[in-house]
Amino acid sequence: MSDAFDLLVIGAGMAGTSAANKCAAQGWRVGIVDALPYGGTCALRGCDPKKILRRGAEIVDAARLMNDTGITEGGLRVDWPALMRRKRGFTDGVPKGMEDELTGNGATTFHGHAEFTGPNTLTIDGTTHHADRFLIATGATPRPLTFPGAAHLIDSTQFLDLDALPQRIVFIGGGFISFEFAHIAARAGAQCTIIDHGPRPLREFDPDLVELLTSRTEQAGIHVYRNTNVTAIEAAPAGFQISINTHGTTTRLDADLVVHGAGRVPALDGLHLDAAGIAGSLRGVTVAGHLQSTTNPAVYAAGDAADTAGRPLTPVAVFEGKVAASNMLKGTTTAPDYTGVPTTVFTIPELNRVGLLEEEAATSHNTAVRFTDTSNWYSTYRVAETTAAAKIIIDTDTDQILGAHLLGPGYSELINTFGIAIKLGLTTRQLKSTTATYPSLGSDLGSLL
Incomplete structure (x- = not known):
């Protein structure tokens, strides 16, 4: 149809914007849609704001380490609201900056909920759009947890937007989110606990170094439970009471805040992939090595929403988005090279x-x-x-x-x-x-x- 897009991108994170900008700059008619502010998890709700908050924790920790070497720590502390304002000084401008770049390259930007209604049709808040090609780049979302009281959890997005830091924080899960946020919060004065269901946290990393880091984590005042499952969370007069089970022994912990750090899954709910004949799994949209859907040739996927050999990392999302765009533009079947990605x-x-x-x-x-x-x-x-x-x-x-x-x-x-x-x-x-x-x-x- 004459009003069809050459490419419609679903998701305005790093994978989606990389592809949209590349194709729009080549003269394609490109549309991109996201229900959330443009920028994606990394720039707005993950890597970048996290590391800004970490800077405050770094300074406090560095001063404490040097306390016996001629540096007087004194009353050095993290002013959490001020640090959060510093974070927002970066994140607040990201959505407009990204959208301006897209429109500057000729892309059409949409804000709203998108879902497939056919192999080549997508509705955005009820309005149908046609495209020759689609790129699914919707990223990831916290893994659903089903124990009683799971609704009391906050996710990483909410943690990174806290106006005040509670005194007692429990992080559920032994991965990136729990360890990074606990290290920040502990240096900011919170009492932090990490609960991991397995015998070894951070399982994708070298076990010997993980043990060293876990010991250092404990030295920072963060208690790490292993082989422990959360069985329930209940509201208490002051905060929450968390029931945990370790080797058959039940313990209860008190907390002011409980944070979901138990992994993420591809954010595909609500897209109605079946309507477009798009195969997917718990690992994401099923794609060939060159990022094209195995069941609908009009569809590509990249980043955390795609079932690829790449890890769920921002640089991987960026180059997958660029590779997908290049394959669509040139009609090639080049596969991303994941060699040497730290x-x-x-x-x-x-x-x-x-x-x-x-x-x-x-x-x-x-x-x-x-x-x-x-x-x-x-x-x-x-x-x-x-x-x-x-x-x-x-x-x-x-x-x-x-x-x-x-x-x-x-x-x-x-x-x-x-x-x-x-x-x-x-x-x-x-x-x-x-x-x-x-x-x-x-x-x-x-x-x-």
């Missing part, structure tokens, strides 16, 4: 990973594992941190790095170098032949190999 848990200190875990590498490679306790190294001593370590996994046949795992202050920058090495296939000999500025964290690289 990921970080922004606790204090931060935990990082790129490449394979030790046990993964050992199944198909001859490996050498180089573990180094860096807690007494100069770069760690300088900032008075007490916990830092690295584990590098090397293919002994090729001298290439298979995996790098780092825990320490500022190591989220150093992990990027390992990501480049894995991406480009550099050998440890090549890495050790480089010279870094000194004294810097990067100058530790050669000694870790």
Whole structure:
């Protein structure tokens, strides 16, 4: 039809806006829709605002670590409302900025609820639109929890918008959200507890480094329960009472706030995928390697809403959106390259990973594992941190790095170098032949190999 879009994008987060801008800039008639403010989880309700709040926690923690080394901590504390205003100074301008970029490239922006009504039709708040192609980039949403009282939980979005920080906070789940938010809240003066149903939190990361981080987490005043299930949450005269079960023993915890940190799932409810013949699962829209739906060729998916080999990370969403756009524009079947993508848990200190875990590498490679306790190294001593370590996994046949795992202050920058090495296939000999500025964290690289 003459009024049809070349592309309609559902979701104005990083995957959706990347694709929409790329296709609109090439002259396609592009529409993009979101029921929430433009910007997506990362910019508005996740990575970026979280790290702004973390900055306050970093400063408090850094001062405490240096308290016996000539720095007087005094009355240093986090003013939560002021820190939240600082956060909003960034997030408040994001939606308009993103929408202005889209319209500047010629895209048509919509605000409202979208759902499929046919293979090539989508309604937005009751108005039907036709398109030759669609990109589903709706991101993820908190995993539904079904125990009694689950409705009392707040999610990560609500936590990042708290006007005041409660005194007693319980985080349910042992993943990114719980650990990062607990580290922030504890430095801001809250009493924090993490409840993990499994034996090891942060299961995608190196177990040895996770144990070190968990000990450091406890030292920061955050209690971590393992092998523990929440059985109920009840409203109490002052806050909430949480019933937990650990190896058959029931305990009750009191809290002023309970936060959902038990994982996220693709946000596909309400899209009516069946009406367009789009296959999906709990992992997202089912796509081929080049991000095209396996059941409706007019549909592509990217980011957390797609069932791909990529991790649910913002940089992955960005390049999946760009790859999907390129494949649609050119009619190609290029698959995204996920090699060398690092990921970080922004606790204090931060935990990082790129490449394979030790046990993964050992199944198909001859490996050498180089573990180094860096807690007494100069770069760690300088900032008075007490916990830092690295584990590098090397293919002994090729001298290439298979995996790098780092825990320490500022190591989220150093992990990027390992990501480049894995991406480009550099050998440890090549890495050790480089010279870094000194004294810097990067100058530790050669000694870790």
